[in-house]
Amino acid sequence: MHPDLKYQIALTMVPTIGPVSQKKLLEHFVNAKDIFKANKKELCQIEGIGEWSANKIIAWNDFKRVDEEINFIEKHSIKPLFIFNNEYPQRLINCHDAPILLYYKGNASLNEERIISIIGTRTNSSYGKMITERIVEQLPANTLIISGLAFGIDAIAHKAALRNHQNTIGVLAHGLDDLYPSLHRSLANDMINHGGLLTEFNLNTQPDKYNFPRRNRIVAGMADATIVIETATKGGSMITADLAFHYNRELFAVPGKLNDPKSSGCLKLIQENKAILFSNTEHLLETLNWKTKKDPITKQAELFKTLSKEEQTIIEILQNQSTFSMDELLIKTGYNSSKMASIVLNLELLDIIQTIPGKKIALV
Numbered sequence: 001m002h003p004d005l006k007y008q009i010a011l012t013m014v015p016t017i018g019p020v021s022q023k024k025l026l027e028h029f030v031n032a033k034d035i036f037k038a039n040k041k042e043l044c045q046i047e048g049i050g051e052w053s054a055n056k057i058i059a060w061n062d063f064k065r066v067d068e069e070i071n072f073i074e075k076h077s078i079k080p081l082f083i084f085n086n087e088y089p090q091r092l093i094n095c096h097d098a099p100i101l102l103y104y105k106g107n108a109s110l111n112e113e114r115i116i117s118i119i120g121t122r123t124n125s126s127y128g129k130m131i132t133e134r135i136v137e138q139l140p141a142n143t144l145i146i147s148g149l150a151f152g153i154d155a156i157a158h159k160a161a162l163r164n165h166q167n168t169i170g171v172l173a174h175g176l177d178d179l180y181p182s183l184h185r186s187l188a189n190d191m192i193n194h195g196g197l198l199t200e201f202n203l204n205t206q207p208d209k210y211n212f213p214r215r216n217r218i219v220a221g222m223a224d225a226t227i228v229i230e231t232a233t234k235g236g237s238m239i240t241a242d243l244a245f246h247y248n249r250e251l252f253a254v255p256g257k258l259n260d261p262k263s264s265g266c267l268k269l270i271q272e273n274k275a276i277l278f279s280n281t282e283h284l285l286e287t288l289n290w291k292t293k294k295d296p297i298t299k300q301a302e303l304f305k306t307l308s309k310e311e312q313t314i315i316e317i318l319q320n321q322s323t324f325s326m327d328e329l330l331i332k333t334g335y336n337s338s339k340m341a342s343i344v345l346n347l348e349l350l351d352i353i354q355t356i357p358g359k360k361i362a363l364v
Contacts (some may be wrong), residue, residue, distance in 0.1 A: 007032035089222040099200035106196010112144040120153025120229035128230040136160035138281035140156035167195040216240040225250035231265035266271040
């Protein structure tokens, strides 16, 4: 354990001193221990720390509670991630109200190259379930899926990730000594081995309603993009969406029926130009610059065994010279025009060749 951990935890427990003020104190003192050693005059010199807040810090002395927290995280193999720790979600650091300390139980990196948050209503439709599962299935390998482990879209996203061998993180609105909703305990246990559980809340913190917006800012802030599947115009998903928008994250919303209350929030986000209309996963990957093309030769090698001898011949010709016209291919192969047209059409459908300006044919 880091020697300063005791004071890092203590700083999060001082009443009325929120993440923004905590970060200002750390920017000045660097070590949390020095904050508790400072006098009132030194504390009051920090922007946003007035006499009242300084008195709260000086008066705080509940280190018994801190010791209980440390004993719990050691017993249950929980990682405390301080904001200066390299394992702390680096995307989250750029959010002005990011928590200074997170508690994490899991095995996935919180700084994967690709991270997506998927959120939505607790009372999803069959359409919402289908879209969520399809999106997760079509995401690139090693994409980390973030959600809030709630009923509905959250749980569907987590389960779909596990089925598709993707790591998934559930961000909680309470301490790691409990699980809400309790019906997701089995799901949460599976996630610990293929992702993890993450929270900023200390031991014995109940899932009170005002904790969920705080939870939601982590869901929005630690991802490259947030996808809203289904939501009404009010509720937790809209709070998360607004946070993602204000954090300058990409925000996507799945459109639905105009008269469906479950789609009204998504349509509102699109109408207000906060969210990009989600049409398909390919568009999402292009927007995030995640779309990677396989090397043509590698792709062709994978398909070679399933292609006809004539189709393989066309590919070999195009590998030796970048482009050919249809007439040149006819001369080169000796095939008739009808047969050539059939071969070219099939290779185009397989996304192996493409027609380029000048009526030329080339490998994709």
